[in-house]
Amino acid sequence: MNRLNLQKLSDKELSELMQNIDAELRRRNLETERKNAPKESDVSNGIIYRNPNDPWQVWRPGRGRRPNWVNEWLDSGRTLDELEDRETK
Structure with missing residues (x-):
């Protein structure tokens, strides 16, 4: 040096x-x-949220902004836990 x-x-x-x-x-x-x-891949920890009104719509946290259907769900007083797709874990 x-x-x-x-x-x-x-x-x-x-x-x-x-x-x-x-x-x-x-x-x-x-x-x-x-x-x-x-x-x-570490951000979402494998959690997937599924739209109960349209099961083809899914959201993985950490991959883009939150979809409108998730925002509407939360605005109605519901929780993200209710949307969690537990079968994919």
């Missing part, structure tokens, strides 16, 4: 060095977050 004598650097050089260090740290943090992010 190269040793840098910070005392010999000008204010401008120190400022550029700080900017480069900051950019590199942000890049590394983003890379670490991407590596540690849950995989798409």
Whole structure:
């Protein structure tokens, strides 16, 4: 590793060095977050919600926004637990 004598650097050089260090740290943090992010398959834990009025309509959490039929179900005072398809587990 190269040793840098910070005392010999000008204010401008120190400022550029700080900017480069900051950019590199942000890049590394983003890379670490991407590596540690849950995989798409991990997000839903295999849970599938099925529309009781149309069994062909299903929703897997973590895969796109919540469908209208789920929102309507919840707005009517019902719960997601009632929509869970327990046969697919």
